[in-house]
Amino acid sequence: MDLATIEKVVAFIGALIVFAFALVGLKGEWHKNGLDDNVTKVLLGLMAFGCVLVVLACFGVLPKGGGA
Amino acid sequence: MATVAPGVPTGPYHAVLDHIHPEPTSFIRKYIFSIDAKVIGIQYMITGAIFFVIAGLLAEIIRTQLLSPHGAIISAATYNSVYSMHGSAMVWFVVIPLLTGAFGNFVMPMQIGARDVAFPWLNLVAFWIFPVAGVILFSSFLVGAPDAGWTEYPPISLMGPPGTNLWCIAVFLIGVSSTMTGINFLVTMYKMRAPGMTFTRMPLFVWAQLATTPLLFIATTALGAALAALFIERVFGVPFYDPKRGGSPVLWQHMFWFYSHPAVYIMIIPGFGIISEVLPTFARKPIFGYKMIAFSSVAISLLSFSVWAHHMFTSGMVPWLQLPFMIITMVIAIPTGVKIFSWMATLWGGSINWKTPALYATGFLITFTYGGLTGFFLAAVPADYHEHGTYFVVAHFHYVLYGGSIMSMFAGIYYWWPKMTGRMYNEKLGQLQFWLTFIGFNATFTPMHWLGLLGMPRRVATYDPQFTFWNQFATISSYVMALGTVLFFYILFDSFRNGKKAGPNPWGARTLEWMVSSPPPYYNFKKIPAVLAAPYDFGNPLPYLGLDAAPGATEATPTHASHPVPTY
Amino acid sequence: MAVSVASHGHAHDDHGGHDDIIYQETRDMRLMGFVLFLVSDVVLFSSYIFAYIYLRNSIQPTWPPIVNGHQLPRLDTAFAAFNSVVLFGSGVTMHYALENWKHANKRGFNLFMWLTIFLGLGFLGGQGYEYAHAQIGGWNGNIFGASFFTLTGMHGIHVFLGVCFLFALWIQTRLGVYTQDKFFGLTAGTLYWHFVDVIWVVLFFLFYLW
Numbered sequence A: 001m002d003l004a005t006i007e008k009v010v011a012f013i014g015a016l017i018v019f020a021f022a023l024v025g026l027k028g029e030w031h032k033n034g035l036d037d038n039v040t041k042v043l044l045g046l047m048a049f050g051c052v053l054v055v056l057a058c059f060g061v062l063p064k065g066g067g068a
Numbered sequence B: 001m002a003t004v005a006p007g008v009p010t011g012p013y014h015a016v017l018d019h020i021h022p023e024p025t026s027f028i029r030k031y032i033f034s035i036d037a038k039v040i041g042i043q044y045m046i047t048g049a050i051f052f053v054i055a056g057l058l059a060e061i062i063r064t065q066l067l068s069p070h071g072a073i074i075s076a077a078t079y080n081s082v083y084s085m086h087g088s089a090m091v092w093f094v095v096i097p098l099l100t101g102a103f104g105n106f107v108m109p110m111q112i113g114a115r116d117v118a119f120p121w122l123n124l125v126a127f128w129i130f131p132v133a134g135v136i137l138f139s140s141f142l143v144g145a146p147d148a149g150w151t152e153y154p155p156i157s158l159m160g161p162p163g164t165n166l167w168c169i170a171v172f173l174i175g176v177s178s179t180m181t182g183i184n185f186l187v188t189m190y191k192m193r194a195p196g197m198t199f200t201r202m203p204l205f206v207w208a209q210l211a212t213t214p215l216l217f218i219a220t221t222a223l224g225a226a227l228a229a230l231f232i233e234r235v236f237g238v239p240f241y242d243p244k245r246g247g248s249p250v251l252w253q254h255m256f257w258f259y260s261h262p263a264v265y266i267m268i269i270p271g272f273g274i275i276s277e278v279l280p281t282f283a284r285k286p287i288f289g290y291k292m293i294a295f296s297s298v299a300i301s302l303l304s305f306s307v308w309a310h311h312m313f314t315s316g317m318v319p320w321l322q323l324p325f326m327i328i329t330m331v332i333a334i335p336t337g338v339k340i341f342s343w344m345a346t347l348w349g350g351s352i353n354w355k356t357p358a359l360y361a362t363g364f365l366i367t368f369t370y371g372g373l374t375g376f377f378l379a380a381v382p383a384d385y386h387e388h389g390t391y392f393v394v395a396h397f398h399y400v401l402y403g404g405s406i407m408s409m410f411a412g413i414y415y416w417w418p419k420m421t422g423r424m425y426n427e428k429l430g431q432l433q434f435w436l437t438f439i440g441f442n443a444t445f446t447p448m449h450w451l452g453l454l455g456m457p458r459r460v461a462t463y464d465p466q467f468t469f470w471n472q473f474a475t476i477s478s479y480v481m482a483l484g485t486v487l488f489f490y491i492l493f494d495s496f497r498n499g500k501k502a503g504p505n506p507w508g509a510r511t512l513e514w515m516v517s518s519p520p521p522y523y524n525f526k527k528i529p530a531v532l533a534a535p536y537d538f539g540n541p542l543p544y545l546g547l548d549a550a551p552g553a554t555e556a557t558p559t560h561a562s563h564p565v566p567t568y
Numbered sequence C: 001m002a003v004s005v006a007s008h009g010h011a012h013d014d015h016g017g018h019d020d021i022i023y024q025e026t027r028d029m030r031l032m033g034f035v036l037f038l039v040s041d042v043v044l045f046s047s048y049i050f051a052y053i054y055l056r057n058s059i060q061p062t063w064p065p066i067v068n069g070h071q072l073p074r075l076d077t078a079f080a081a082f083n084s085v086v087l088f089g090s091g092v093t094m095h096y097a098l099e100n101w102k103h104a105n106k107r108g109f110n111l112f113m114w115l116t117i118f119l120g121l122g123f124l125g126g127q128g129y130e131y132a133h134a135q136i137g138g139w140n141g142n143i144f145g146a147s148f149f150t151l152t153g154m155h156g157i158h159v160f161l162g163v164c165f166l167f168a169l170w171i172q173t174r175l176g177v178y179t180q181d182k183f184f185g186l187t188a189g190t191l192y193w194h195f196v197d198v199i200w201v202v203l204f205f206l207f208y209l210w
Helices: A003-029 A035-058 B027-032 B037-065 B076-111 B120-143 B163-191 B204-236 B249-266 B269-283 B290-306 B319-347 B356-379 B381-387 B391-421 B427-453 B465-498 C014-059 C077-102 C106-133 C143-174 C184-209
Strands: B003-005
Touching: A003 A035, A003 C077, A035 C014, A035 C077, A035 C184, B037 B076, B037 B120, B037 B391, B037 B465, B076 B120, B076 B163, B076 B204, B076 B249, B076 B269, B076 B391, B120 B163, B163 B204, B163 C014, B204 B249, B204 B269, B204 B290, B204 C014, B249 B269, B249 B290, B249 B391, B249 C014, B269 B290, B269 B319, B269 B356, B269 B391, B290 B319, B319 B356, B319 B381, B356 B381, B356 B391, B356 B427, B381 B427, B391 B427, B391 B465, B427 B465, C014 C143, C014 C184, C077 C106, C077 C143, C077 C184, C106 C143, C143 C184
Parallel strands: none
Antiparallel strands: none
């Protein structure tokens, strides 16, 4: 296995873990209503989206035509 | 919900406003490093006035060079630096700091019934960046001042003198100051209004400052990005704008104008606020269309982010993109027009007290409308092809910036001078100063409309001899304007030495700053008053409860009403 | 005629209640100010993102650009994916650090706070590795390097300042500045860290996945 594949595997596993924890955190914050809580919800959600992007990168779905 | 009298709801009570901190004692903490917004406002005013004089002298150098078609006062290269610095200084170091930092800081906290702004130390830092940045800007003259206009388009700006780097740093720094002020003011106006002051009970000057704050902290940051990119391209060779290396000069124009168009609204909306305060007071009449004026300020502020490319119609942009920019630019004239009509309706039928602030406010209505109309001509793309880069544009923006912003600031200074200093100015001299300025200004800039349409280009040190007469006319008239400015400073100086003592409310106005002594105590209000209505209901009792009685001030109590009467 | 202080109505605990209101109002103002600062920071990044998209879409005929007859290589997506997970992970640990603080769990707070700092430094180290190994002609070589190194460099500076911020906050907790009820600095630090995280989501997409 070359370095790139190791990186992809580790990244994939890490992304799954982080995604799970981000969603758990989001669920915990969901009912709160202050300005900081709402900003936190948005940012946690976007962070979870970032994990989705990492997964897409690991499987070569993005970038189109395969990455390095 | 707190109540101040049986059955009178006034909204949540801001306990944080109760506290009066001890007054500073040392000279340094009172006048140099003060956290009092009123002192900071005056510091902005003094610094801005100094830069106004310097930038005005640069303008007179321009006009003197243009006395003859091939003037030999300065070289063409120096001429380029002179107009570049004149524009840069006026926009960033005079009009914006004065309208936001000076008037905003001095007037706005009192008008919302607060003691200070939300973040006083941030206010102090924001102010002190201003003179430092100004010194950096003007020191560029020592190493070769920037010479590509205040807009510094690449590729010329990439090849410009070393002073261009200092220009980048200076404007970036003052942008940081602006951003801090915008955040500070927005939090202040949102969170620190007196009990009962709902948004629709705020003075219109406060509405204007409120509408300006998003421009300050959103648009200004975009300029900072553009400046930093220009700087690192000049100093480190990082290619953003150089077309030979894959960059794009038009990219600079997009990034620059995305800020600079909202910037011109930063330079006028607070001025609108000043006019909205002066006119009702001197017409002794409620402002006409309070909600329309308030909401139109917000509308203009939001729309201003979407019109930037009307400065770029001749840059080669595709026609289908020019169309929406043209249309929205024309649409922005509508809320502005609403204000002009509302102000005229405010004066109509009023018992007008023709003091100097009223003269300036009325003069503003004429000259700003004029400038707004020529803006409409520029918005039309095919007309702009002919007018872009000519003196028609110079005429337009001087009409809105001098005839608009500066005239509104003259109105504001004459209006609030008694409040700031406790002294009146010489009214006869004030009126003379108005006429010198108004006539001198119009005579200077009106000819530029047809000079531009006849084809005289801007930013050139010489011109075709056919334009000689009107250039000379404009130059002589500009000396009259300069005389007006000199007289202005004399009037202020004279007021310090000989001015009659002003009471708390010489104009008989109704906003909260006139309910305290002149000059105000450092804590503004001993007890924060409660507010029952918007301030413009001339003829009705003052809508405040719980004012502390300053000597000579008329105080409203729940049982006894008072009507402010002008004493000057 | 003083305005009546009728808003909280606790007759017996007037000073405590009054101080609470003052703290809450002050905290609200600071929070609003901090969020507005983050908004202005978003504008800063957006400006350079606009520049990158404009140059790449409108000015450059091919991407990566062709320099001296050769097309520049794409960046290392696999490594960046790994580094991204490090940063996103630090966002999650920061969230749990704050949660632990709110529940007065000092040991949990310390653990997650240091994990966050450690992961943040790890991300920066990863960026250093990326910068050393990128074959795109350097910061001032061409438009690819200009936009990539400027944007990610700005982001890296934000991460570095964030690490310093978090470290300073941790020192403050050791000095007893914050209590279980009053910890605005920690809230601000958490928001800032999440913000830096989310900016990276956008940059990762723009430079590695597009």
